[in-house]
Amino acid sequence: MSTYDLSSGPNSQSGDRPPAPGAPSGGAPAGARRRRGNITITPQGTPNRRNTELALLAFAVLLPVLAYANVGLAIDGSLPAGMLGYGLGMGALALVAHLVMRRWAPYADPLLLPLATLLNGLGVVMIWRLDKAGKLLSKNYPAAPNQLMWSGLGIAFFIVVMVFLKDHRVLQRYTYISMAVALVLLAAPAFFPSREADFGAKIWIHLGPLSFQPGEFAKIILTVFFAGYLMVKRDALALASRRFMGLYLPRGRDLGPIIAIWLVSLLILVFENDLGSSFLFFGLFVVMLYVATERTSWIVFGLLMSVGGAVVVGSTASHVKTRIDAWLDPMAAFAPDHPKGASDQIGQALFAMGSGGATGSGLGQGRSYLIGFAAKSDFIIGSFGEELGLTGLMAIFMVYALIVQRGLRTAIAARDPFGKLFAVGLSSALALQVFVVAGGVTGLIPLTGMTMPFMAQGGSSVVANWALIAILLKISDSARRPGVEPAPASET
Amino acid sequence: MNKPIRRVSIFCLVLILALMVRTNWVQGVQADSLASNTHNDRNKYDRYAYPRGNIIVDGERVTSSDFVDGLRYKYKRSWVNGALYAPVTGYSSQSFGSSQLESLEDGFLAGTDDRLFFRNTLDMLTGKEKQGGDVVTTINAKAQKAAFEGLGSKKGAVVALDPATGAILALVSTPSYDPGTFAGGGDADTKAWTDLNADPNKPMLNRALRETYPPGSTFKLVTAAAAFENNVFQNVDDKTETPDPYILPGTSQELKNESANEPCEGATLKVGMDYSCNTVYGKIGADLGRDKMREQAEKFGFNTTVDTPIRAVQSFYPKGSSPDGTALDSIGQHDTRATPLQMAMVASAIANNGSLMQPYLVAQERSANLTTISQHSAKQLGQAISPATAQKLQDMMVSVVQNGTGKNAQIPGLTVGGKTGTAQHGEDNSGTPFAWFVSYAKGADNKSVAVAVVVEDGSNNRDGISGGRLAAPIAKAVMQATLGK
Numbered sequence: 001m002s003t004y005d006l007s008s009g010p011n012s013q014s015g016d017r018p019p020a021p022g023a024p025s026g027g028a029p030a031g032a033r034r035r036r037g038n039i040t041i042t043p044q045g046t047p048n049r050r051n052t053e054l055a056l057l058a059f060a061v062l063l064p065v066l067a068y069a070n071v072g073l074a075i076d077g078s079l080p081a082g083m084l085g086y087g088l089g090m091g092a093l094a095l096v097a098h099l100v101m102r103r104w105a106p107y108a109d110p111l112l113l114p115l116a117t118l119l120n121g122l123g124v125v126m127i128w129r130l131d132k133a134g135k136l137l138s139k140n141y142p143a144a145p146n147q148l149m150w151s152g153l154g155i156a157f158f159i160v161v162m163v164f165l166k167d168h169r170v171l172q173r174y175t176y177i178s179m180a181v182a183l184v185l186l187a188a189p190a191f192f193p194s195r196e197a198d199f200g201a202k203i204w205i206h207l208g209p210l211s212f213q214p215g216e217f218a219k220i221i222l223t224v225f226f227a228g229y230l231m232v233k234r235d236a237l238a239l240a241s242r243r244f245m246g247l248y249l250p251r252g253r254d255l256g257p258i259i260a261i262w263l264v265s266l267l268i269l270v271f272e273n274d275l276g277s278s279f280l281f282f283g284l285f286v287v288m289l290y291v292a293t294e295r296t297s298w299i300v301f302g303l304l305m306s307v308g309g310a311v312v313v314g315s316t317a318s319h320v321k322t323r324i325d326a327w328l329d330p331m332a333a334f335a336p337d338h339p340k341g342a343s344d345q346i347g348q349a350l351f352a353m354g355s356g357g358a359t360g361s362g363l364g365q366g367r368s369y370l371i372g373f374a375a376k377s378d379f380i381i382g383s384f385g386e387e388l389g390l391t392g393l394m395a396i397f398m399v400y401a402l403i404v405q406r407g408l409r410t411a412i413a414a415r416d417p418f419g420k421l422f423a424v425g426l427s428s429a430l431a432l433q434v435f436v437v438a439g440g441v442t443g444l445i446p447l448t449g450m451t452m453p454f455m456a457q458g459g460s461s462v463v464a465n466w467a468l469i470a471i472l473l474k475i476s477d478s479a480r481r482p483g484v485e486p487a488p489a490s491e492t
Numbered sequence: 493m494n495k496p497i498r499r500v501s502i503f504c505l506v507l508i509l510a511l512m513v514r515t516n517w518v519q520g521v522q523a524d525s526l527a528s529n530t531h532n533d534r535n536k537y538d539r540y541a542y543p544r545g546n547i548i549v550d551g552e553r554v555t556s557s558d559f560v561d562g563l564r565y566k567y568k569r570s571w572v573n574g575a576l577y578a579p580v581t582g583y584s585s586q587s588f589g590s591s592q593l594e595s596l597e598d599g600f601l602a603g604t605d606d607r608l609f610f611r612n613t614l615d616m617l618t619g620k621e622k623q624g625g626d627v628v629t630t631i632n633a634k635a636q637k638a639a640f641e642g643l644g645s646k647k648g649a650v651v652a653l654d655p656a657t658g659a660i661l662a663l664v665s666t667p668s669y670d671p672g673t674f675a676g677g678g679d680a681d682t683k684a685w686t687d688l689n690a691d692p693n694k695p696m697l698n699r700a701l702r703e704t705y706p707p708g709s710t711f712k713l714v715t716a717a718a719a720f721e722n723n724v725f726q727n728v729d730d731k732t733e734t735p736d737p738y739i740l741p742g743t744s745q746e747l748k749n750e751s752a753n754e755p756c757e758g759a760t761l762k763v764g765m766d767y768s769c770n771t772v773y774g775k776i777g778a779d780l781g782r783d784k785m786r787e788q789a790e791k792f793g794f795n796t797t798v799d800t801p802i803r804a805v806q807s808f809y810p811k812g813s814s815p816d817g818t819a820l821d822s823i824g825q826h827d828t829r830a831t832p833l834q835m836a837m838v839a840s841a842i843a844n845n846g847s848l849m850q851p852y853l854v855a856q857e858r859s860a861n862l863t864t865i866s867q868h869s870a871k872q873l874g875q876a877i878s879p880a881t882a883q884k885l886q887d888m889m890v891s892v893v894q895n896g897t898g899k900n901a902q903i904p905g906l907t908v909g910g911k912t913g914t915a916q917h918g919e920d921n922s923g924t925p926f927a928w929f930v931s932y933a934k935g936a937d938n939k940s941v942a943v944a945v946v947v948e949d950g951s952n953n954r955d956g957i958s959g960g961r962l963a964a965p966i967a968k969a970v971m972q973a974t975l976g977k
Contacts, residue, residue, distance in 0.1 A: 133563070287500055287503075290496055290499075290500070291493055291496040291497055291500060292493070294493070294495065294496050331529075331531070334531040347531065350518060350522075350526055351526055351527070351529060351531070351532040351534065353515070353518045353519050353523075353526070354518060354519065354522055354523045354524070354525070354526020354527045354529075354532070355523075355526065355527045355532065355534050356519060356523075357519055357520075357523040357524075357527065358519065358520065358523070367533075367534050367537060367564075370533055370534070385515070385518075385519060389519065390515060390516060390519035390520060390523075393515050393519070394512060394515070397508050397511055397512050397515070398508075400508060401504075401505060401508040404501075404504045404505075404508070405501060405504070405505070408497060408500060408501040408504065409501075411497050412494050412497050412498070417493060420493050420497065421493075424497055424500055427504070428500055428503075428504055431504035431507055431508065432507070434507075434508070434511070435507040435508070435510070435511060438511045439510070439511060439514070442511065442514045442515055442518055443514070443518065444510060444511065444514040
């Protein structure tokens with residue numbers, strides 16, 4: 001980041017004013033382009049790549065529309081009636097998001113919006129396809145119109161963040177308020193009555209007909225707190241430590257907040273039966289701690305604490321034990337003498353994926369409704385595995401990997417430590433969540449109740465993840481924007 | 493901070509990579525075993541996802557697939573005249589699996605058979621709905637109907653064979669059941685299934701192939717065959733030195749005939765057959781010995797299962813009987829047991845000059861567009877007896893129908909040979925006897941048919957049960973229906 005050279009930027013005088021929407025991306029002066037080869041990040045005159053984004057976006061809209069047509073042809077033998085409306089609606093939403101970015105985040109990463117649009121679109125198609133199974137999945141039916149509405153709200157929220165979050169560093173001011181809000185959000189479900197359909201995990205707040213999953217928002221808000229807190233404390237955490245057996249041990253008073261987070265995540269686990277969120281928040285914290293301090297000892301510490309916590313809770317909480325048993329032997333639920341309450345979900349998901357095989361049954365031609373009501377939400381990866389096969393799942397994982405990597409790339413490019421930490425936090429939270437959910441569904445790790453970002457049914461999840469992408473794009477925009485004043489000095 | 497960020501990015505990639513490896517394991521390596529797992533209900537639903545092929549009798553479908561627009565099952569199996577053909581078709585139920593041809597030919601009917609792959613692919617490319625192949629049976633609709641109606645409300649079974657080829661022309665078992673009553677998955681289906689299984693009359697038992705009965709006097713044909721084949725006697729009119737009553741060897745027990753007035757003492761083989769003399773054939777069997785008797789019985793197919801392709805259970809001729817037991821075995825009592833199919837095979841070998849053909853039920857497998865995929869060709873199981881012996885036995889059987897106990901089976905214009913049987917069973921032979929009739933008929937055009945009928949009746953009147961009175965008219969009706977007289 002020290003290679004940043006203010007004087008060479010041709011736009012230095014007007015750096016804060018973004019070019020008009022539709023400005024040609026190749027408008028960077030040749031002098032700036034010559035420099036790109038030998039340094040990691042070149043803010044000067046970087047092409048803004050909005051046209052690339054538009055082209056990718058067209059593809060990201062077209063693909064789900066074709067998938068939609070495919071489902072209609074496979075199930076009803078005709079193109080679905082709502083195809084035009086769906087295509088135009090999605091196209092319009094994507095276009096508005098794109099135009100907003102041309103105006104308010106012109107230098108942002110060109111991949112994130114198309115990738116998120118693609119996942120969101122495919123998710124809606126799969127939910128609509130499973131709606132077609134009708135009564136077999138009556139518990140949440142029809143879900144596609146709702147999901148479409150939430151996707152619209154998600155993009156609306158995306159636009160709100162784009163327009164009103166002038167600079168991500170503003171959030172730094174709210175470090176401790178964020179902590180308070182996040183704790184309230186995390187604790188809230190424990191005080192609301194849960195419903196039968198929640199299956200033991202208290203991660204929902206039910207208000208009349210509305211259900212709200214606060215954990216999804218807590219993920220972002222907690223990242224704000226971690227980033228703000230660690231930015232201030234990282235020197236203390238990194239330097240004021242004693243060396244012991246090759247590891248740098250932190251001072252007792254620096255340990256305080258870490259122990260606090262650890263306890264909170266254990267409390268979530270104990271009181272809300274939410275293994276996934278617990279793992280996600282603690283993992284997120286350890287990752288950000290490591291990035292902030294560059295001390296490997298923190299990872300060792302984090303791992304020890306999470307293993308210790310997991311062993312204690314796992315051996316006492318029956319809920320967690322059930323999950324682990326189901327993971328070790330997913331087919332036990334089919335045995336005639338299976339323990340009461342054993343869920344066949346994982347077994348059914350494995351059947352779905354196995355029946356899908358390498359190329360899948362084709363959209364609309366599988367039977368993933370056998371997984372049960374979760375086929376549209378937590379287990380949507382299983383549904384994709386059956387209908388699009390191994391091939392489709394590889395592509396989907398690749399899309400997630402790309403989002404995560406673009407997010408981390410943004411972190412590297414970011415000029416301020418808060419932005420770096422924030423971007424790392426958001427990206428790795430996404431990666432951890434994808435791993436936890438998909439790993440649970442495919443039987444790699446014990447199942448935890450979490451939603452697959454963008455794809456799974458769930459309004460909170462869609463809206464929160466669109467906000468996450470919006471923030472990443474904002475950080476990316478400020479990182480790639482030519483000619484703004486340098487971030488507060490920091491080592492990089 | 494960039495160095496740890498790069499490490500984090502590698503860590504995130506490793507996470508996704510782990511997911512990819514796991515998915516490859518599940519959908520690549522384990523895919524087949526997961527797909528075919530018995531708990532994977534997809535297999536159940538897929539069988540009814542498109543019209544199933546049909547089972548054909550005499551050019552007509554006896555099954556069909558009804559579009560039910562179910563949520564899980566799209567089609568349901570139904571049968572035309574289900575009870576009549578149930579022993580042939582078996583059942584194919586959404587909830588309770590399948591049996592007989594519906595089960596054995598499932599791959600073909602469901603269209604998953606490899607031999608239909610090319611056609612399925614073609615249909616997929618041309619956008620046609622996938623459809624299973626048809627199975628064409630050898631059943632003669634008229635013969636089947638005659639047998640079914642002949643048995644009526646009585647318990648029993650009928651098997652008719654074409655002696656020249658082994659084609660099964662009739663396969664009836666009563667009481668029967670309608671497989672359509674439990675083809676679906678509803679409550680009514682479950683009730684029908686439970687009731688059928690609990691029924692003491694066992695309507696779902698295929699008596700023609702899966703039940704063995706003591707063959708009684710019909711087994712005397714085998715004993716006579718053994719006598720000729722072993723050159724104990726040369727002619728049907730050879731006199732035997734049979735006392736009446738005959739004392740079972742090694743015991744003081746008397747073997748009697750049905751009535752003391754019958755000319756069984758020292759009777760010829762033919763007269764012994766006409767009057768169904770227990771003494772004559774019991775003594776022949778005992779004199780031949782258990783091994784020679786067993787050899788002959790096995791040449792007719794005893795002690796082996798027969799796949800038609802529906803598997804018929806083994807008919808049984810014992811190995812280790814004592815001489816007195818062998819005497820009783822030789823008149824189809826004691827330990828000898830036979831399926832109706834087995835006795836039809838005996839008649840068929842006799843009618844076919846000693847050559848025993850493999851009984852078969854499926855003439856042809858063809859795809860939905862009537863392309864023949866496989867065609868059965870007649871296969872000889874073996875030469876059960878020499879043509880000369882066969883000729884002698886035919887003479888005796890014709891004589892039974894002309895002069896003896898089988899007069900009820902006479903058909904003008906046809907040469908009919910037969911043998912009655914009234915088999916005792918149960919503790920001290922206290923059970924109601926089984927009435928047998930085993931016969932063949934030949935037309936002028938050399939077409940022939942062999943029939944075995946067994947009636948196990950609940951009537952308490954023991955005199956009312958006899959092969960000639962109860963079973964012969966049914967056999968006659970079947971032979972008439974087959975040969976058109």
